[in-house]
Amino acid sequence: MRKNPLLLVGIAFLVFLALFAIFGPSAGGGITETKWGAFEFPSSRHLLGTDQLGRDVLARVAYGARVSLAVGITVQLLALVVGVIFGTIGAFGPKWLSVTVMRFTDGMFAFPDILLAILIIGLFSNSSHGGGALGGFIISGFLPVVVALSITAWPSFARLTNTTAASLKDREFVVAAKALGAPSAYVIVRHVLPQMWGILLAVSMVELAGTILAEATLSFLGIGILPPYPSWGSMINLARDDMVSHPLWLLWPCLILSLTIFALNFVGDGLRAILDPRRK
Amino acid sequence: MRLARQILLRLLYGAVSLVFICFVTFAAQSLASGDAATALAGEKATPEQVVALRHQMGLDRPFPIQFASFMAGAVRGDLGKSYFGQQRPVGDIMRDNLPTTATVAFCAMILAAGIGILLGTLAAIYQNRFADRVVLTVGTLGVTVPNFVLAPILVYIFALKLDQLPQTWEDPLRDAAWKYLLLPVVILAARPTALLTRLTRASMIETLSQEFIRTAVAKGVPPLRLYFKHALRNAILPVITAIGTSFGFLLTGSFVVERFFRLPGVGARTIEAIQRRDTPVIQGGILITGALFILVNLAVDILLPILDPRIREAQV
Numbered sequence: 001m002r003k004n005p006l007l008l009v010g011i012a013f014l015v016f017l018a019l020f021a022i023f024g025p026s027a028g029g030g031i032t033e034t035k036w037g038a039f040e041f042p043s044s045r046h047l048l049g050t051d052q053l054g055r056d057v058l059a060r061v062a063y064g065a066r067v068s069l070a071v072g073i074t075v076q077l078l079a080l081v082v083g084v085i086f087g088t089i090g091a092f093g094p095k096w097l098s099v100t101v102m103r104f105t106d107g108m109f110a111f112p113d114i115l116l117a118i119l120i121i122g123l124f125s126n127s128s129h130g131g132g133a134l135g136g137f138i139i140s141g142f143l144p145v146v147v148a149l150s151i152t153a154w155p156s157f158a159r160l161t162n163t164t165a166a167s168l169k170d171r172e173f174v175v176a177a178k179a180l181g182a183p184s185a186y187v188i189v190r191h192v193l194p195q196m197w198g199i200l201l202a203v204s205m206v207e208l209a210g211t212i213l214a215e216a217t218l219s220f221l222g223i224g225i226l227p228p229y230p231s232w233g234s235m236i237n238l239a240r241d242d243m244v245s246h247p248l249w250l251l252w253p254c255l256i257l258s259l260t261i262f263a264l265n266f267v268g269d270g271l272r273a274i275l276d277p278r279r280k
Numbered sequence: 281m282r283l284a285r286q287i288l289l290r291l292l293y294g295a296v297s298l299v300f301i302c303f304v305t306f307a308a309q310s311l312a313s314g315d316a317a318t319a320l321a322g323e324k325a326t327p328e329q330v331v332a333l334r335h336q337m338g339l340d341r342p343f344p345i346q347f348a349s350f351m352a353g354a355v356r357g358d359l360g361k362s363y364f365g366q367q368r369p370v371g372d373i374m375r376d377n378l379p380t381t382a383t384v385a386f387c388a389m390i391l392a393a394g395i396g397i398l399l400g401t402l403a404a405i406y407q408n409r410f411a412d413r414v415v416l417t418v419g420t421l422g423v424t425v426p427n428f429v430l431a432p433i434l435v436y437i438f439a440l441k442l443d444q445l446p447q448t449w450e451d452p453l454r455d456a457a458w459k460y461l462l463l464p465v466v467i468l469a470a471r472p473t474a475l476l477t478r479l480t481r482a483s484m485i486e487t488l489s490q491e492f493i494r495t496a497v498a499k500g501v502p503p504l505r506l507y508f509k510h511a512l513r514n515a516i517l518p519v520i521t522a523i524g525t526s527f528g529f530l531l532t533g534s535f536v537v538e539r540f541f542r543l544p545g546v547g548a549r550t551i552e553a554i555q556r557r558d559t560p561v562i563q564g565g566i567l568i569t570g571a572l573f574i575l576v577n578l579a580v581d582i583l584l585p586i587l588d589p590r591i592r593e594a595q596v
Contacts, residue, residue, distance in 0.1 A: 254429040
């Protein structure tokens with residue numbers, strides 16, 4: 001770990017991002033308070049100034065971090081569970097089942113990444129939904145995005161689990177456990193899966209970067225997280241109208257999004273170098 | 281004979297993929313809440329009117345029959361009608377918008393392949409030297425910086441500060457069309473260029489370490505001929521496969537770029553349709569984009585055995 005400074009820098013940035021996402025959104029009066037002037041310059045009250053409606057930019061960038069992390073982590077957990085189940089079936093299931101499952105996975109994998117998410121959101125999201133503040137956020141933006149991105153994210157975990165599990169299948173400790181009469185389910189849960197958590201964690205860091213990017217893309221296109229809730233993608237879309245007079249407002253969301261993607265890639269690559277059983 | 285058989289088999293795979301993408305688009309729509317009849321009848325329609333319209337449109341038929349008639353329509357280019365405005369046929373809307381999307385996507389693909397293969401080869405030749413490190417760093421940036429971050433930066437420099445290129449598409453155009461398309465193409469090409477550069481570099485380094493290269497060096501083949509004829513011809517095969525897959529990134533990127541530059545393309549039209557809940561146009565847009573992706577990959581699959589005798593001779 002000491003040999004890889006990028007990994008440490010990445011982890012430090014992610015810790016900062018998590019704290020920022022937890023405590024940042026209440027800064028400068030919160031994300032929707034508009035009683036200040038539009039485009040105020042950075043001051044002690046608003047560390048990054050205010051946007052075109054007079055809302056605190058720091059609070060909105062921080063809320064964007066909260067949205068990105070919430071969407072990203074939820075999607076990765078769902079995709080991980082589905083992917084591991086399908087991948088394990090593909091490696092250990094009866095032939096007819098494993099072939100069906102892996103063919104289905106290949107088919108889903110071949111679908112261009114965000115295209116499927118756009119289709120799902122296009123047909124299922126309900127932009128005119130009322131509900132309470134939090135309920136409205138979950139139903140009208142968060143839920144469609146999470147569902148759509150989970151459906152596009154699981155095939156890569158299924159493939160990884162499948163190939164890793166298949167390579168572990170004939171190793172001595174698995175054969176020995178089977179010879180001692182352990183049922184397949186027990187062998188999978190106690191002997192095969194524990195070998196894979198490291199590589200799955202490393203890959204999910206890189207995949208998390210992809211999911212955060214996908215959420216930002218959808219929000220940039222106006223079909224992800226919907227206003228008034230801020231997301232880095234929608235902030236970039238809003239700020240571009242005023243980029244001539246106020247380039248700084250475009251800079252903040254672009255900067256933090258790019259840094260987050262970098263950090264996750266550093267951490268993912270660093271962890272993979274340490275944890276991948278095949279590289280040892 | 282073998283070549284013909286392989287190409288035939290790949291055409292078959294392509295056809296199956298097209299049916300699969302049709303099925304996914306169709307199935308997603310029939311799972312969604314509210315069908316075409318409810319949308320077309322309008323808010324004032326009585327439930328009886330909706331049922332009558334549903335029967336008239338054939339929406340009360342069993343699922344497989346509906347899918348068959350959807351496929352039959354799609355083959356003839358009939359993808360239904362838009363719910364809004366003049367209720368134009370979706371086929372016509374796509375015909376109007378596809379040329380822009382296809383032009384931008386293919387130009388970006390050619391640009392990315394050309395620059396990516398060239399830079400990757402150079403990086404491999406100068407492995408671990410200064411030029412290689414520069415190419416690798418730029419490549420990493422190109423993969424990680426999202427295109428909607430790159431787009432405002434380039435627009436700020438070239439359209440606003442230098443005032444050389446138009447900021448967004450205008451109707452009617454006030455300048456040569458290529459000037460409007462230049463920035464979109466470059467931005468769209470960034471990510472695939474970076475991917476192809478890294479892949480070409482890796483593949484080229486592996487090829488250069490093989491024995492036939494040592495033999496060629498030993499018998500005195502001139503360097504340019506060695507790199508570009510002996511090595512690149514072998515190293516380029518996985519790169520060509522990757523061109524097909526990275527065309528997928530390119531197509532999803534075209535949604536962003538078309539919206540950013542307000543280009544009249546399939547992606548921009550699809551996003552508009554999503555915001556208006558215009559289901560037939562959404563389906564049409566996804567179907568056309570997916571079909572484009574499959575066709576490009578089919579072309580790559582057919583090109584590979586032609587370029588590589590080893591694949592040609594392999595048993596299918």
